[in-house]
Amino acid sequence: MTTQVTIDGFTVDVTLKRMKYMRLRVHPPDGHIRVSAPHRTTIHVIRDFVHSKRDWILRQQKIIVEQSLSRSANFENGEIHYVWGNPLRLHIIESSHAYGIERTSDKLLMHILPGANRLRRKTILDKWYTEQLMQALPDLIRKWEPLMGVSVAHITVRPMKTRWGSCSIKSRRIRINTELVKRPPECLEYIVVHEMAHLLEPSHNNRFAALMNEFMPDWKKYRTMLNHAPICDA
Ligand SMILES: [Zn+2]
Numbered sequence: 001m002t003t004q005v006t007i008d009g010f011t012v013d014v015t016l017k018r019m020k021y022m023r024l025r026v027h028p029p030d031g032h033i034r035v036s037a038p039h040r041t042t043i044h045v046i047r048d049f050v051h052s053k054r055d056w057i058l059r060q061q062k063i064i065v066e067q068s069l070s071r072s073a074n075f076e077n078g079e080i081h082y083v084w085g086n087p088l089r090l091h092i093i094e095s096s097h098a099y100g101i102e103r104t105s106d107k108l109l110m111h112i113l114p115g116a117n118r119l120r121r122k123t124i125l126d127k128w129y130t131e132q133l134m135q136a137l138p139d140l141i142r143k144w145e146p147l148m149g150v151s152v153a154h155i156t157v158r159p160m161k162t163r164w165g166s167c168s169i170k171s172r173r174i175r176i177n178t179e180l181v182k183r184p185p186e187c188l189e190y191i192v193v194h195e196m197a198h199l200l201e202p203s204h205n206n207r208f209a210a211l212m213n214e215f216m217p218d219w220k221k222y223r224t225m226l227n228h229a230p231i232c233d234a
Contacts (some may be wrong), residue, residue, distance in 0.1 A: 075125065093110065160179070
């Protein structure tokens with residue numbers, strides 16, 4: 001059963017169920033908050049928990065709302081688009097002889113043909129986003145292969161609705177969600193290490209957690225930055 005309570009000015013959906021630890025999530029598209037807690041958790045404990053997460057909740061809500069806006073973006077002048085965790089303002093430059101994206105410290109300059117529609121603009125930015133990932137990934141793979149003692153045969157980038165990455169163990173292929181280009185670079189590195197760890201351990205069991213603790217002791221911090229969303233299907 002779910003009840004709605006107000007804590008620190010937040011509206012929180014609280015669900016009590018069979019579980020070991022309390023969990024808090026901030027959900028798209030509007031940043032609403034859900035807390036799941038073990039049966040018999042008192043409202044005081046839940047209040048303290050939400051209160052202790054206040055700064056984190058506010059940060060997550062800001063990111064989620066801005067990202068929802070960028071998903072429904074029109075790719076017009078002044079819109080905010082994220083690159084490696086930085087909000088950059090889109091600046092459209094119509095030109096009859098060039099198209100593509102140029103990044104400055106605080107802007108994304110989009111050169112487009114006069115009259116280019118929303119889909120055309122989106123395609124140009126998506127292509128540039130994919131290129132950023134494909135430039136970053138080989139170095140990460142090369143860095144982690146000797147450290148982890150595995151080798152990756154293929155790496156691909158594509159939009160995914162519900163996962164940050166996936167790993168096909170047989171073909172040693174890793175797929176990365178395009179969306180990661182919008183998050184801080186350490187999130188991409190965390191997903192790469194997670195997927196590479198599947199080459200050593202296919203499922204999300206204790207051995208897998210031990211491998212992650214060994215290779216990347218801070219991995220839980222990065223998972224939190226990704227709002228506890230599922231990493232992959234393994
Ligand atoms: Zn996984």
